[in-house]
Amino acid sequence: MFKLLPISKYILYKFKNKFINRNVIFSGNIRDSIPIYLKTYISFVNTHQYDYYIWLKKFLKNKVHYDLVDNLLINKFNTLLFFWLKNKSESIFLLENILSILSINSDIYIIGENNSGINQIKNIEKFNNINFNKIISARKCSIYYGLLNKKIFFNKNFYWINYYYKNYIINSLPGVFSSNKLDYGSELLISTIKPNNIKGKILEIGCGSGIISTIIGGTTNKKYLLFSIDINSNAITSSKKTILVNNIKNTYVFPSDVYSNINEKFDLIISNPPFHVGLNYSLDIIYKIIYNVKKYLKYGGELRFVANNFLPYFKLFKKKKQIHILCKNKNFTVYSIKNI
Template sequence: MLSAPSQLLERNIDLFDEDGWLVINPADAYFTDRLSNLAIDVLHQYFDIYAESVRVIPCTILDSRDILDTQTGIFSEQKVGKHQHFFAPFLTTSRRYRNIVIYLPKAKAHYAMLITMAAALVQKGGCVYVVGENKGGIKSASKLLASIGEVDKVDSARHCSLLKCEVTQSHPDFDIKQFLRYFDININDQEATIASLPGVFSHEELDDGTQLLLEKLPSSLRGSVLDFACGAGIIGCLLKKQLPHLDISYLDVSALALYSTAQTLTENGLTGTLMAANGLHGVDERFNYIVTNPPFHTGIKTDYTVTKRFIADAARLLPPGGDLHMVANRFLPYPGLLGEVFERVQTLAQTTRFTVYQAVKS
């Protein structure tokens, strides 16, 4: 199904009348199907839409050293018809695109980074379009877009708006390192330096829920650990420094998060296996422990279907005696959801905002 921003682009399909487009972070895997006659590139910073678009990759395994060694930023790429799809945190290439369209992200800092990257990739005299929902901040997005050229509003519909900016000057090459931010943390007398990019959960600071989880994790962990929804790699990095014998893997849907995790590991003299996946779909490796501050507990409209699928998949990947340790907003019904799958569920810690759970597979 087309997302609302894609429906607005489809309403303006005549804009796409020639090759040479770059589409950044489409909100669905279907709008680009409408452009099957054009040779275009598509940059995905999120693995779920990338995997759905190329229809062949359930999970991608990466090495933290390889992630930082790449000069182009590309983690994975696939050709589908005339379309080249990239899964990457950023894109640097000598090619300059005639037109670029950006789907507006949630975070303003992330949007600023995408604007800077698009300005470096578009031809002089080319256009950068931005499409997004009105409630997502598209009305104020024109101010930042105006930093690279003159902005016009093309259309509004489906509670969305489409902006156009003609870029009349050349811009310097994009450098991802300009957007990396670093901060130090200390949990249970263990210090670490964390690197993060805009668009990554808890950018530039330690989330209170993650801190509570780290403070309450037992020191008796042995074997393999999956840091699910790893973000900037805070949980896995601290565990590895505290318990060097652990074999830790880091999984996230976001290329920005995986790049941040790789940078965090390097800052702390560590390496690790990184996994790009949509939830735990396509992950077959078994782990003794899964540790997570999961991304699907942010409000009253939580999708419990996604939560239930994650819990069931987590149990599938754990051996008998394996543990799931997770922190969640206190008001959400995780004891019942976990109890539907795991034989033993207990509360390790609780504050006015968060609860840390341990679920054990018998």
């Protein structure tokens, strides 16, 4: 499922035996099988993506950790391979967390695509003491090396972002969708949430900062039970905090790769699905949602989602009569599919 990327193939060739006596931790935007193949003394993977976590556990068992790391792992690792993310703030957040568990004099390798912003690493004040230098440019990627010569301290509370939407306070960690403000697609989707038409058992796929689940729970005057899911661990943490501070009841937040942890049928499934995988456009998530949705909708239940107008969703549905447009503006469209 997660094949070796070109830069990982290069690393396996270039550093074939370099880490054979090293305790290596992989972290950041790691989405391929390099931890399985790279020869090390000890390998450990820290990921924030639930689909990758579940897949990699089949091969590495208990050597994979989902979510932020803490000092339980301290002093075990002396080498870090960190894969840079497209979001600079998220990269800094995750990198500082993982650096906080490393031993002094640990080797640090930062790997990323050239168009991801990786070349900013030398100018980030938090990491000035590490003195990163580019050592490799290959496969449209760069690899920077630095030596950890000073203890790094990490406090998640310094990274919280919050803003108000109407009477609700939204809390988010860096890189989580809608972390700084409500995006226009979610705003259009929220406009379809009315007190008298939201009830029963509800599933939000891709809960992000928790804003849509919060609006649902705070708007409806009917009985409801809400499940909020995401693959990203920082989104799960953000949604839990947003839902808690806004006193939203009857809501469960947990990780799931679309329907992987779902065993219920719903009256409403709602989503603002991502259309990026890394730096590339992808329709994979919405396809997974749509083509399996009938298994998870009650009879008469509805799938409601928003999509950017430049994406060819409507043209690609085989049975176009099943899909309806609830509302539309120049950039986004809210679609509805009912199980009837």
